Amino acid sequence: MAQASTTLGLMFILTKLTVVSTMYLLFIQEDKNMKHRVLRLVAVGVAAVLTTFGVAVGNAVAKDKMVIAVPTFLTGGGAPAFGVPARNGTELIIQAINKGQVPAPYNTKGIAGAQVEAIIYDESGGGAKQVTEYRNKVQKLGVDMFAGFVSSGTCAAITPVAEELKTLTVYATCGTPRVFEELDKNPKYVFRTMSHATADGVALAHYVASKYPSANGYTGINQNYAWGQDSWRDFDLAMKVLAPNIKGSDKGQWPKIFAGRYGAEISALLKSPEDLVHTSFWGGDLEAFIFQGLARGLFKKKTFLMSVAGTAAYRLGKKLPAGIVLGSRGPYGIYANQLTDTPMVKWFNNAYVNRYGTQPTQPSYQYAQAILGAKFAYEKAAAANSGKWPSTDQVIAALEGATFQGVATEVRMARSNGHQGVTDHAWGVASFDKELGLPVVSEVMHFKGDCIMPPDGMDSVTWLKGGMKGAKCD
Amino acid sequence: MSADKTIIGVTIAVVLLACANFFIADWIRQIGLLSMAIGSVALGLLVLWRTGLISFGHALFYGFSAYGVALLNYLGVRDAFVLVIVSAAASGLLAWGLGFLVRRYRAIFFALLTMAFSMILYGVLAKTERFGSTDGLNVHPPTFLGYAPVDQAAQITLFLFGLLVIYGLILGVQIYLRSVLGQMTTAVRENEIRVEYLGYSVEHVIHIKYVISGLLAGFGGAIMALAVGQVDPESMAYWTASGEFVFVAILAGTGNVAAPFIGAVAFEVIRHFAWEHGANLWQLIMGGTLLAIIMFVPDGIWSVLQRLVGKKDGVK
Structure with missing residues (x-):
């Protein structure tokens, strides 16, 4: 997502410039002249408008590339056990997808031809903060979909918002059965690609x-x-x-x-x-x-x-x-590393160990599984759409009730109207x-x-x- | 005279924001809503702060009221006016009850006692399955006197509703601070014994402040619950939430009743960008900002604004 990241970078520089110039006006230039005071106010106003404008530019997302927002714990108590292996698994699979290095049936480059950018962001801080971040990613950055979430609490909070904002959201790890049994009995935009707790x-x-x-x-x-x-x-x-x-x-x-x-x-x-x-x-x-x-x-x-x-x-x-x-x-982490010898697991395990110097654990597998689910659904939908980039509704129709191969196990979307995965x-x-x-x-x-x-x-x-x-x- | 200025300024700002509401991007509106919620709590802290009291436990009233909204919702109440007023009133009542104890303490003892009470609420919420435990509860989109907007209209209406509430709160607090009882504030901070000799009860003055403060935090919590659509103990009642309110109060300064809202906007904007650009570093950025504020602008953003328009006479 070169274009988006350039605009993001530009935005950031603009913001910085604004802060610096405001600081200069406020603290360095001491002036009693009324005219200058007015000028200063105007400058701050312009700076504020510029910042907002610079940010608004970030909305433009090119169609031939897709952006997946990937939330996981990057800070706090959940980071070492879940966040870091999940992030590593995500980085690994996304890079391999972009280069076409994932074994069959995922050995095509990108997702339905589009290169993938993952925005990996922090899941800590509680449900209310996560809802705000979710809205930001949708309304400001215009991401195509979400794949991730470790905590049941976050999933419980996000579910109604995902439906409200009509954004495809694939839960990777979070366990609570409440998601589809209580909070969202007729899900449309929310999926979970593994068995619940x-x-x-x-x-x-x-x-x-x-x-x-x-x-x-x-x-x-x-x-x-x-x-x-x-x-x-x-x-x-x-x-x-x-x-x-x-x-x-x-x-x-x-x-x-x-x-x-x-x-x-x-x-x-x-x-x-x-x-x-x-x-x-x-x-x-x-x-x-x-x-x-x-x-x-x-x-x-x-x-x-x-x-x-x-x-x-x-x-x-x-x-x-x-x-x-x-x-x-599930059959992830140590069970896959030791006992499963499919080409997919062998490749994933080797690539992970070579890159990070440690064995992949369950969140690595589960996050990669969710992203493969997305690749499967987008490509199936694109094929049905005569090769053109599918709409969210078409992707949803492709994933509902489908069966796809994860990294370590087969995933059957066989519960809750085809939105809840069943895995061994x-x-x-x-x-x-x-x-x-x-x-x-x-x-x-x-x-x-x-x-x-x-x-x-x-x-x-x-x-x-x-x-x-x-x-x-x- | 200066009271008028504040009220005129706030009125203009509210009208401008109400108009801007229809044009701004969704994510900016969301920042606005969150700022209203956090600003209300910070306004509650300001009321106490002027007496020299710092509460490290305002998440108690904030969380209590947010859960009030969620539970009323669960009972089928959907009207925003009823939800917010009843929940905030419940928080005020809670503050009144606790006030009998906390009004006897000052300084660090006051701060820690308030924090202890808020952690009791956190413990109760996190351990009660009926209240969703640590997962929390969802809050359905509210209706407004029978009007039930959906999608974007819901956020726009909620923003207007929030502005209305905030406007009421700011006017109320401004009038209170101008009253004899409110002016007692600074007197209590400077010399409690003299206040007693003047014939006023210091404990009574502080008790009233504590109730007002709890009520304001309650309004904040209720608005937050409606804006976010989710309540959970970690965001609403944990001591870090209380810490954020103190952060905002320091950032804002105590110079004016509008300051907490300006501080809240600044806080939310900083957090917004820190989260976006520093996935691993956002806490460091927040902490660094607080440190910079304390070192370079100890009287908060409000003092900077005063300097901008040329007033040199700091906080009153």
């Missing part, structure tokens, strides 16, 4: 039921906010259906998010009678909890079920406690392989999307409480 809990319950049938019970430690509450609820409800003989504790631990110190919680867990402990901790909280638990032998005494530990596996390396049941919110899942036990110098997973079980996602039109909680009828597991 209920699938994590259900797949985990299947895994526990078949691998730990004689466990004496489970308890949990989850952050006291929406993600932690929902993760525990889904796992707990699924266990009641799939392994009713393993009893859940009602004395789970609920530290607040970003608490950082878990002395009291670890003591309570050590004293609790249950063998299994469920946790949906992520990021710095997860790493802090693991370090503090290691020091007290917590992971030798209990079997931990960690739903998003995949984000921390490579960061922890040797310190990753052996024997934890590790989740990656994998769970296994982690350990550190000294020869490879990498964490690895063993005793891996794969789960089909239709086995762990509620059927179309069914609310997650209703489905779980009603005994998960209609699940296809074979």
Whole structure:
């Protein structure tokens, strides 16, 4: 997007010049002459108009190039575990798409012939700020679409605005089933290209039921906010259906998010009678909890079920406690790196390791998956439009209910009127392989999307409480 | 005399903005709406600040009122006038209740006590699933006395509505500050004992200020909820939100009732461009700006404007 970035650069210089000249007028030039004062006011006025004008120029977006806005956590607690791998995955896939280096079926240059520019921006600051940023990207920069979002909170906030502003928005990672079950029951512009969080809990319950049938019970430690509450609820409800003989504790631990110190919680867990402990901790909280638990032998005494530990596996390396049941919110990250040997995953993994010197984790795969979904939809729509650049409505029609190949797994847009993706899942036990110098997973079980996602039109909680009828597991 | 000047100036500005509203780009209108919301809270801080009190917990009233809008919405109330007035009044009531305790404290004790109360609200909101926990709640587009605009018309109408509310608030505060009770402000800051000897109760004066301040923050929160269409604890009730209001108040200066709104616009514009051009650096840019303001323009933007028109006599 050379043209847009030039105008953006120009705008920025204009803004700077304005500030500098205003400062000069205000502070350096001391003058008591009334005429000069008026002149100064006029100058400031002109400067202000110039700034606005310079900014307005930024609206022009050429048609043969497309701009995708990619929000993810660049600052704050979500950055190391999610934001940075997501950004890296995005940069990698966009560059490869522009050069035509992605393996088949994505080996054409650009998206429907257009070169792609990604505007990667910060997702931190809460829902209200994100809504404002979303509006800016649409109304000021005129982006073609959005692909991304890590946090359920942001997705919940963005969903109605995306529909209001009629802008194609593909959620990459965020987990809450509320998006299509409660907030937007008839979505048009909003899509999600992976299974939602209920699938994590259900797949985990299947895994526990078949691998730990004689466990004496489970308890949990989850952050006291929406993600932690929902993760525990889904796992707990699924266990009641799939392994009713393993009893859940009602004395789970609920530290607040970003608490950082878990002395009291670890003591309570050590004293609790249950063998299994469920946790949906992520990021710095997860790493802090693991370090503090290691020091007290917590992971030798209990079997931990960690739903998003995949984000921390490579960061922890040797310190990753052996024997934890590790989740990656699907067959991404460690599961793809170690077990999937399709040309696509091999290429992605090699390119990522060469470029960033570390293994890709789940957000890298999920963001790349969302962008491939966009490439798939635009190209399918363009083909149906006799090769011409498709309208947003045509792209939506192309993506609705479609099946496309992500990086690590196939994505079927098979729920919520074809807007909610259904993807497979994998769970296994982690350990550190000294020869490879990498964490690895063993005793891996794969789960089909239709086995762990509620059927179309069914609310997650209703489905779980009603005994998960209609699940296809074979 | 100078009260008239302020009111005339504000009236002209409001009329101009109301006209400009129909021509400006959507994203500029959005900045305007956010500035109105944040400016109202900063105006509330100004009322306290003139007495030498700084609140680090105004997100309490701001968030309380924003959630009030969201919850009333949930009960089926859609009219902007009802939503804003009821929610702000609830915030005022909350301020009245807490006032009995906080009015006894000054300086850092006052600041920290207010912050503690706001963090209690954050804790309650983040832990209650019914209130959407940390995900927050959506707010539907409001109606205006039966008129239900959609798309761009909705934002334009909301902007006019916001201007109307802000105009009312500025006039109200200006009249209050000109009254005997309002003028007590500076007296309390300078010498509390003398004020008591004059026959006024200092605690009473501060209590009234606290209620007015909470009410103003409540209006801000309600406008924010309607402008953004989403409430969540992190944006609305966390202590960083309170910090932003103090930032705006410092940026603006306490020279005039219109200053907080000018400060809010400056704040939103800086943040807007910082976010856009410095994806990884925007916090640094914001912090740097605050530092520069404190070092070079300690009396805020208002003092700069005064210098521009040639007034040398600083903040009164």
